[in-house]
Amino acid sequence: MTQLTIIAIYLGLLLALGLFSSRMFRGTSKDYLLASHSIGPFLLLMSLFGTTMTAFALVGSTGEAYKEGIGVYGLLASSSGIIHSLCFFVIGIRLWRFGRRHGYVTQIQFFRNRLDSESIGLLLFPVLVSLVIPYLLIGVMSAGTVINKVSVGALPGMFPEQQGAVPPWLASLVICGVVLSYVFFGGMRGTVWANAFQTIVFMVLGVVTFYVIARELGGQTSFLDNLREIGRQIPHEKLTRSEMGKLKFFTYCLVPLSVGMFPHLFQHWLTAKSAESFKLPIVAHPILIMIVWVPCVLVGVWATSGLIKIPPPIDAHPNAVLPFLVGKLASPVLGGLLAAGILAAIMSSLDSQFLCLGTMFTNDIVLHYARSKTMSDRTKIAIARAFIVVIVAVTYGLSLLEPRSVFTMGVWCFSGFASLFPLVFAAIYWRRLTTAGAFASVLTVITTWCYLFYRSGYGEDRGYTFDLQLFGDTYSMMPVAPIFAASVVALVLVSLLTRPPSETTLAKFFD
Amino acid sequence: MRIVAHLIGHGGLLYQAKQYLDLANILFPRPATSFPIRVIRVICGEHIVSFYEKSDFTFIGFVMRIIVWVLIAVLLIAHQDNFLWRNDTMVWGFMPIGLAYHAGISIAASVAWFLATQFCWPAENTENAKPMPRSSGGNRP
Numbered sequence: 001m002t003q004l005t006i007i008a009i010y011l012g013l014l015l016a017l018g019l020f021s022s023r024m025f026r027g028t029s030k031d032y033l034l035a036s037h038s039i040g041p042f043l044l045l046m047s048l049f050g051t052t053m054t055a056f057a058l059v060g061s062t063g064e065a066y067k068e069g070i071g072v073y074g075l076l077a078s079s080s081g082i083i084h085s086l087c088f089f090v091i092g093i094r095l096w097r098f099g100r101r102h103g104y105v106t107q108i109q110f111f112r113n114r115l116d117s118e119s120i121g122l123l124l125f126p127v128l129v130s131l132v133i134p135y136l137l138i139g140v141m142s143a144g145t146v147i148n149k150v151s152v153g154a155l156p157g158m159f160p161e162q163q164g165a166v167p168p169w170l171a172s173l174v175i176c177g178v179v180l181s182y183v184f185f186g187g188m189r190g191t192v193w194a195n196a197f198q199t200i201v202f203m204v205l206g207v208v209t210f211y212v213i214a215r216e217l218g219g220q221t222s223f224l225d226n227l228r229e230i231g232r233q234i235p236h237e238k239l240t241r242s243e244m245g246k247l248k249f250f251t252y253c254l255v256p257l258s259v260g261m262f263p264h265l266f267q268h269w270l271t272a273k274s275a276e277s278f279k280l281p282i283v284a285h286p287i288l289i290m291i292v293w294v295p296c297v298l299v300g301v302w303a304t305s306g307l308i309k310i311p312p313p314i315d316a317h318p319n320a321v322l323p324f325l326v327g328k329l330a331s332p333v334l335g336g337l338l339a340a341g342i343l344a345a346i347m348s349s350l351d352s353q354f355l356c357l358g359t360m361f362t363n364d365i366v367l368h369y370a371r372s373k374t375m376s377d378r379t380k381i382a383i384a385r386a387f388i389v390v391i392v393a394v395t396y397g398l399s400l401l402e403p404r405s406v407f408t409m410g411v412w413c414f415s416g417f418a419s420l421f422p423l424v425f426a427a428i429y430w431r432r433l434t435t436a437g438a439f440a441s442v443l444t445v446i447t448t449w450c451y452l453f454y455r456s457g458y459g460e461d462r463g464y465t466f467d468l469q470l471f472g473d474t475y476s477m478m479p480v481a482p483i484f485a486a487s488v489v490a491l492v493l494v495s496l497l498t499r500p501p502s503e504t505t506l507a508k509f510f511d
Numbered sequence: 512m513r514i515v516a517h518l519i520g521h522g523g524l525l526y527q528a529k530q531y532l533d534l535a536n537i538l539f540p541r542p543a544t545s546f547p548i549r550v551i552r553v554i555c556g557e558h559i560v561s562f563y564e565k566s567d568f569t570f571i572g573f574v575m576r577i578i579v580w581v582l583i584a585v586l587l588i589a590h591q592d593n594f595l596w597r598n599d600t601m602v603w604g605f606m607p608i609g610l611a612y613h614a615g616i617s618i619a620a621s622v623a624w625f626l627a628t629q630f631c632w633p634a635e636n637t638e639n640a641k642p643m644p645r646s647s648g649g650n651r652p
Contacts, residue, residue: 070610074590078613082586082620089627097635227605239599239607250591275635279628283621290617297610 004154004166006336007147007343010201011178014347017197018182021190029380032187033105033359039192039271041280046196047268048281049288050348052084052259053199054135055142056410057292058206058342063318065300066310071241072300075252077293081286083256088282091260092269094428096278098509099270107266107424108364114427116505117435123442125364128263131416132353133395134409139350140399143343144172149323150339172399175343179351180392183358184385188271191351198344203292205341209326209334210295216329217307233305248465251477254484258417260424264356299325354395358388409459412449415480419445422488426495431506437495444490445483452479575630582623590616 030036039047054060064072095110104110107128108121148168156164182190211223218226237243259265272278303310303321314324326338362384367375423441426433456464456479465476595609602611 070607073610074592074613074616078616078620079590081617082583082590082623085620085624086583089624224605231601231605231607234607236599239601239609240597241609242597246591246593246596253587253590279632282628283625286617286620286624290614294610294614298606301607 001154002332003150003336003339004147006333007150007340010340010343011174014194014197015178015181018186018190018194021182021193022185022187024189025185025187027377027381029377029384030105031189032381032384033355033363034267035188035192035271037100037271038189038273039277040273041277043192043196044268044272044277045281045284045288046199047192047271047352048088048265049285050195050199050202050345051262051264051268051352052080052349053202053289053292053345054139054349055146055342055346058202058296058345059319059322061293061296062300062303062322063320065238065297066303066321067300067318068244069238069241070297070301071244071249073293073297074241075244075249077289077297078286079253080256080259081289083253084259084289085282085285087257087260088269088278088285091424091428092265093275093278095266095424096269096272096275102508104270105267106360106363107261107263108360110266111423111427111438114505114509115433115435115438116501117438120435120438120442121364121368123439125360127416127420127442127446128261129357129360131413132263132357133398135413136350136353136357136395137399138410139346139353140172140176140395141168141402143175143346143350144168144170144399146323146339146342146346147171147175149320150335169400172396175347175350176392176396179347179354180389183351183355183388187381187384188267188355191355192268192271194351195348198348201344202341202348203288205337205344206292206295209322209330209338209341210299212330212334213299213302213325217302217305217325230302230305230307233307234301235304238301238304245465245476247475247477251481254418254480255411255414255478256418257421257484258414261417261420263360264352267356267359268352296322354388354392357391358384361387361391412453412456412459412479415478415483416445416449418480419449419483419487422484422491426491428509430495431510432495432500433491434495434498434501436498437491437493440494441487441491444486448483448486449479452483572630575626579623579626579631582626583620586616586620586623589619 025031026036028036061072061076064076068075095104098104098110098114102110102113104113108124111124112118112121145168148162148165148171151171152163152165154164155166159165159167182194186193214223214226214230218229220226220229241249269278300318300321303325308325308328310321310324314320323335323338323342326335330338362380366383366387367380420442423438427438452464452466453459464479466479466482468475468477468482590613592609592612595612598608600608602608606614
């Protein structure tokens, strides 16, 4: 009951923050969707970091480290530290500048203008939406599961069939309701404020959890002695990357490039007050990743030390390792706080994605085809809000079908976005990019992605790699590598073979 | 505190470094007249030099820009630490060396990006982009 109470208080605080931020709403669509380009460095840092870090940063990193060892940090975190900041620097600032200059709200508006093509929007829209939806589903379903697991025995009279736990359908409904409330009323400003609050919550709780687990697991007098004692017990294979392929590790570096094509990050970039606001996120992002990931990875490998027995059901589901350790080693209060932290990580991504999809449907479909110039700002906000409600409702409805296979799609969604990175990079820096080249690139990504996804048993084979046979040797790499390479080749070749864009179009984007 | 004062205080290391940078800028005042730029003109051609002149950077800025991007490329290469693949040494008795190394990469990335924001920050980013009359805004004209 303690844990459930803490979660309820946390959700209440979040609602209050979202509703308070709505008092600053200026009544324009630009304010609702982009916070009137008023977000300064700190809030931009927190919202970008909170949006890119999902629950995976806490429970997934611990679970993967438990399974694979310390190599997980290099595979997923340190590469992201370099490449996310690279994307903010070379893509984010430029797109922010174009957005301010031409009044963009969505990525598709930028691509339609840059490529002088109506149809590129029709091609990109379903691709981007299809890649975001599995991600949303993972968030909604995970939130329901987290609350269900931590509330066992809390309400025995109400839910006897769930051992007194809040059923996942109800927990997911509450989470969707809370996120919808602050996104609906607060728009982008509410989302940014809630993101900043939630990012601070999950970072602080991650570090506190690390300290408590080290103290309880080590059983020594000082904190450093605890760390050393646990360190001595970790098996050799978890301290090295002996079971990890070097080429797979290398090609995984392409995955963080997905940040350059996330539609929800595009929208966050546009909220910046000035280009100077990007400096803090660019510099601090790698450090924040380190602060969250290093403790979680250490806790994951500590769980293999034998100092605590991991029961078979937890061993089979590594994502349950962190909640299990907290349940065993920490007080119910910390357990409740950690659950709130995990929910914070989930919701700080969900809100941006809900708002982004609502914005895309409003701007790229309704306003684009309905001659928006005759529409008042009030109507535009009403349409955006209506779409946000519909998207939350549809996502929640889909989550009730419990499509568990969606959990296997995480890395595939990232691979899809990463393979579209050459398109956005070329659109910004390469004058010779043509509409046909862009089409060729997107169609190549769709084709190769679908083919490799099929080859992986629709994501069932989690360890699937693309195996290249060369001179009798087999080179195993992440599927993103061939998709990315094919995307680049198609983009460059077709662009060079087709007529260059007009000078009028280029003049809008190149000095 | 003394160490910090020694680094950034008046007469400290960073202060002195800046004096040297200023001196270098005086020695190479404008790209077009400086010796290194004449060399670049001969080697790379007029196109590169005119691009450089338009950019309004000092010579030191130009060199630092190259250094920072090389540093980031080095970080990406250093990320592939094959030499530590099977090393199970514990740093300070509790931190696996593979993890400590990559935590170091994260810190180095932060430093490299700090340098990038100092030396590679495009001049156009120093002032706010003025919102221009909305051309088509991506919507149908």
